[in-house]
Amino acid sequence: MFVGFDYGSANCAVGVMQNSEVKLLPLTESSHYLTSTLYALDRELIAEAVHQQMPDSLKAEYAKARASQLTRARSARRELDLEPNEQAVFVGEQAVKAYLDMPEEGFYVRSPKSFLGATGLRADQVALFEDIVTMMMLHIKQEAESTRGLNAKGAITHAVIGRPVNFQGIGGEESNLQAESILRLAAKRAGFVDVDFLFEPLAAGMDYEASLDEDKLVLVVDVGGGTTDCSVVKMGPSHVDAKDRSQDFLGHSGQRIGGNDLDIALSMKAFMLHLGLGCHMVNGLPVPSKPFWNAVAVNDISAQRDFSSLNSRKTIEELIKDAKRPELLQRLLKVQKDQLGYRIVRSAEQVKISLSDADSVTANLDYVCPNLHAEVSQALFKEAIELPSAKIEALMKQALEIAGVKPDVIYVTGGTARSPAIYDKIAAMYPETPIVVGDHFGSVTAGLTRWAQKVFA
Incomplete structure (x- = not known):
């Protein structure tokens, strides 16, 4: 079976063709989308979970490659007093729930796709991300293959996977090759026979193209959770049936800037003043901003490592001693001790979504401090x-x-483009050009699914 697989920064989705129409497969009991998150009681247990769930034919080779991780996983399971078959790794909303229940105890990663092209990754870090992606793909593939997802139970063998034009703003093609390599290896270990890749904005545009009755030059703007990609494409009846579309793609651009960055920026602007950002020391100097940024920079590996370190805790404790408003910095210390950075950014994401339909939203931050709330207006969001x-x-x-x-037209898609602030920015750039708004979440998956039929059929 051939599918389109949107392994997204915010959500994942899988599509199949049925009766010449794209059908998104349910990945949970209530949704076609799976939140791009993973939580493990210990990071070493991820390799164990992958080994348990991957196809039997691949287990020996994987066990050899991950021998040390699997040994450490056995030790971690004993230390955590877990039963041999007790679940220790969670994906999607289950991962979010586990993190919110135990933020300081386990290993949580949000939007792992955002890290795949990161420069300077050590071999053990690349291996960790290979396992994270494999675990998520295993889960998604199993859900998609279930009778809940298909009319008849069957194996998914081939997939076209979406990828941004650039996985990272720096690193260039080397970063892109690293990210594709991780995705390809993870797909193989998850049981896919073969995979191909397609730029996500092009995939989104192909879904739109299916509705055109005349040729057009289309600027596709895909503002996703982790990246923004733009493509200028010739579309329409003269192009739609071609298997080689390289001559139709006139220009591409892409960068790791998306919904995650908006959430982080909003966290800094709207929430961190309640934790001491902008306050001063007794000597009159401002409190350094770096600890606040590291707390919420959830798509920056080095920042997260720095914030979770003992040195960071000691730095905040020293700032508390000399701050004019030490009670505010005590809140930052709690965020550091309890590892609440992801939760703060999640609160910002919820505010962002709510502001799509409201002029002002009150964010509840009582998990940082009792009765702590933050008012966020549309104006503040736009400034942030x-x-x-x-x-x-x-x-x-x-x-x-x-x-x-x-x-001739601007086609806008991607979950982040739902924000009126983002849409207004796009619309203001070329006011004379018509704008078409696609399915914010399903366009990419639909295009990938259509392309899978051409590539593999």
Whole structure:
């Protein structure tokens, strides 16, 4: 069976063709989308979970490659007093729930796709991300193959997987090759026979193309959870049936800037003043901003490692001694001790979503301090995301400059584009050009699914 597989920064989805129409397969009891998160009671237990669930034919080779991790996993299971078959690794909303129940005890990663092209990863870090992605793909594949997902139970063998134009703003093609290598190996270990890749904005555009009755030049703007990608594409009846579309793709741009960055920026602007950002020391100097940034920079490996370290805790404790408002910095210390950074960013994400339909939202931060709330207005949100939204504008201009054409239409998709603040920015750039808003979450999956039929059929 051939599928389109959107392994997204915010959500994952799988699509199949049925009766010439794209059908998204349920990945949970109540949704076609699975939140891109993983939680493990101990990070060493991820390799154990992968080994248990992967196809039997691949276990020996994997066990040889991960011998030390599997040995440490057995020790971790004993130390945690876990039963041999007791679940220790969770994916999707189960992972979110486990993290919220035990934020300080386990290993939690949100949007692992955002890290795949990171520069400077050590071999053990690459191996960890291979296992994280494999574990998620195993879970998703099993759910998609269940009778709940298909009319008749069957194996998924081939997939077209979406990828951003650039996985990272730095690192160039080397970063892209590293990320693709991780995804390809994970897919193999999850049981896929073969996979191919397609730029996500192109996939989103293909779904739109299926509705066109005349040829158009389309600027596809895909603002996702981890990346923004823009493509200028020739679309329409003259192009839709071609298997080689390389001549139709006139310009691309992409960068790791997306919904996660908006959430982080909003966390800094709206929440961190309640934790001491902007306050002063008794000597009149401002409190350093680095600990606050590290607390919420959940898509930055080095920042997260720094914030969780003992040195970071000691730094905050020293700041408390000399701060004019030590009670505020005590809240930052709690965030560090209890590892609440992800939860703060999750609160910002919920505010962002709520602001799609409201002028002002009250965020509940009582998990940091009793009765702590933060008021967030549309105006504050727009101010907070000024820098990332400017980068999105720059990517649109870059794609059009490379293509050297003026688009007939702008096709906007991606979950982050639901935000009125982002849509308004896009619309204001080219007010004379019509804008079509696609399925914010399903367009990419639909396009990947259509392309899978052409690549593998």
